[in-house]
Amino acid sequence: MIRKKTKEVFLSGTGVTREFGHGKNKIIAVNNIDFEFRRGEIISIVGESGSGKTTLAKMILGLLPLTRGQIESEGKLRDISTQAKRRKYWQNIQAIFQDPFSTFNIFNKVDSVLLDCIRLQGAGHLSNEEKFEKMKESCSFVNLKFEELSNKYPFELSGGQMQRLMIARIFMLHPKLLIADEPTSMIDACSRATILDMLLKLREEIDMTIVFITHDIGLAYYISDTVYIMEHGVIVERGTADEAILHPQSDYTKRLLGDVPKIYEPWDFTTDTV
Numbered sequence: 001m002i003r004k005k006t007k008e009v010f011l012s013g014t015g016v017t018r019e020f021g022h023g024k025n026k027i028i029a030v031n032n033i034d035f036e037f038r039r040g041e042i043i044s045i046v047g048e049s050g051s052g053k054t055t056l057a058k059m060i061l062g063l064l065p066l067t068r069g070q071i072e073s074e075g076k077l078r079d080i081s082t083q084a085k086r087r088k089y090w091q092n093i094q095a096i097f098q099d100p101f102s103t104f105n106i107f108n109k110v111d112s113v114l115l116d117c118i119r120l121q122g123a124g125h126l127s128n129e130e131k132f133e134k135m136k137e138s139c140s141f142v143n144l145k146f147e148e149l150s151n152k153y154p155f156e157l158s159g160g161q162m163q164r165l166m167i168a169r170i171f172m173l174h175p176k177l178l179i180a181d182e183p184t185s186m187i188d189a190c191s192r193a194t195i196l197d198m199l200l201k202l203r204e205e206i207d208m209t210i211v212f213i214t215h216d217i218g219l220a221y222y223i224s225d226t227v228y229i230m231e232h233g234v235i236v237e238r239g240t241a242d243e244a245i246l247h248p249q250s251d252y253t254k255r256l257l258g259d260v261p262k263i264y265e266p267w268d269f270t271t272d273t274v
């Protein structure tokens, strides 16, 4: 992975905290987290089930209020207090969730899914031909044939096609930040590699920041510039992929790595003597 030169911070958080429940039932799902995401950076957030990854993603997306702390967007305190301000914030941020079905309105055919993106981008005034060209271009970016799919409903697509359509949407929307919450866990290793390739290509093309949320520390190592490791709502390790995974400081990271010893062991050619 090519490490990017330091770029400006797009989104950052200080003391970000989210509690659920009260009294004895209180859970601190995200506990006093600081983060900093730069333009074009690939960040992985790794942690076991229940460590607070999706809760953090929802707060970043503005779908869940913070109990404490603050989030800054492009150097300014994020303000999503009104619907109009939220919409403006969402113009720059997109998400891919675990279940591709949840991304689409199942009653919308593929062409209206893509037309919605054109509208969201404020390009609703384009001629039908121009819209058609944009839709075709986004489908061909992900190796889908728009003509074959435009009249279908999302449930008529295969899992792989649906994942590609999700990426075609991202290609159209050009978000500055993409949060991908385990986007690849449902599909086979081959499509997974293709989808990762597409996302990385998209990062190159539009200098998008990508936040991957995953259980897979090996994947995190290969794709990320920066890795955050989360345990029980707390960031226990943070650094470049090399720092966090090749030279972990926390016992928790060491334990996670213990499950997948091979990724950080360099190939040893010296023992290959006859």
Ligand SMILES: Nc1ncnc2c1ncn2[C@@H]1O[C@H](COP(=O)(O)OP(=O)(O)OP(=O)(O)O)[C@@H](O)[C@H]1O
Pocket (backbone or CB within 6 Å): 020, 021, 027, 029, 047, 048, 049, 050, 051, 052, 053, 054, 055, 056
């Ligand atoms: N709406 C909610 N109400 C109450 N508790 C919640 C809510 N959402 C999440 N939690 C709790 O917060 C904690 C963190 O959940 P979260 O979904 O963020 O974990 P995760 O790291 O995304 O897990 P996974 O890897 O399984 O997706 C869990 O204990 C969960 O039960």
Ligand SMILES: [Mg+2]
Pocket (backbone or CB within 6 Å): 053, 054, 055, 181
């Ligand atoms: Mg989750």
